[in-house]
Amino acid sequence: MNGIQEQARALGDPTRHAIFRHVVESSSPVTVGELTARFELNHNAVRQHLAKLVGAGLVLEARAAPSGPGRPRLVYSVDPGAESRWGVTGPYERLSLLLTEVIRSGDTPVEVGRRAGRRYAADHPEDSPSAALVGVTARGGFQPTLEERGADVEVTLHSCPFANAALTDPDIVCELHHGIAIGVAEEIGGITIDSLDRDDPRYAPCRLRAHLDTDDDQ
DSSP: OOHHHHHHHHTTSHHHHHHHHHHHHOSSOEEHHHHHHHHTOOHHHHHHHHHHHHHTTSEEEEEOOOOSSSOOOEEEEEOGGGTTSTTOOOHHHHHHHHHHHHHHHOOOHHHHHHHHHHHHGGGOTTSOHHHHHHHHHHHTTOOEEEEEETTEEEEEEOOOTTHHHHHHOHHHHHHHHHHHHHHHHHHHOSEEEEEEEOOOTTTSOEEEEEEEOOGGGO
8 A cells, every 4th residue: 555545544533633633723733632632532433543543644752852750751743745735835835935936036045934933833832932943843744852941942942854955055954944943033022143153954952042031122
């Protein structure tokens, strides 16, 4: 059975299709507990549906950043391989649209990214500044983790879905995403982006560094 047939079969179950749509429309990775409450199913039933979606290449399973004692929770997001299918606009398609805008407008990648970031921030109106930044980068496929030390914020980007493109032309691809972070911060407020520290995405994560705004920043 080829990939599309397997995905179609996985989505043929109405409940599983509804779970998939919820993952697609969520602004950040979802947990089993969230899906259990949303669909009024038991945990085992939700896990079985998620296993089918993961196996079909529709959803990715990952572990959330540790937040206390015990094992980190499993979280689920759309598999980038499912983009442009089943009503999903994935990271690669969004990147192509932004690159087209850079060419058409003549604006810098940072400025195009800033406009996009302000639009993406609309999906996180109730989030804290740090959570909004993490949510947007997670939706972009970067598998971020957050560390806060007082007012200092560091978002580690553990996976770059655009690694080859970023290595070829980081001044466009990386600066687009730097601009997106700036735009999110500007729209949400309360946080300022200090830098995007680049690394070779094949071997080490890049890091967004920011700080929460205080009265001294006003």
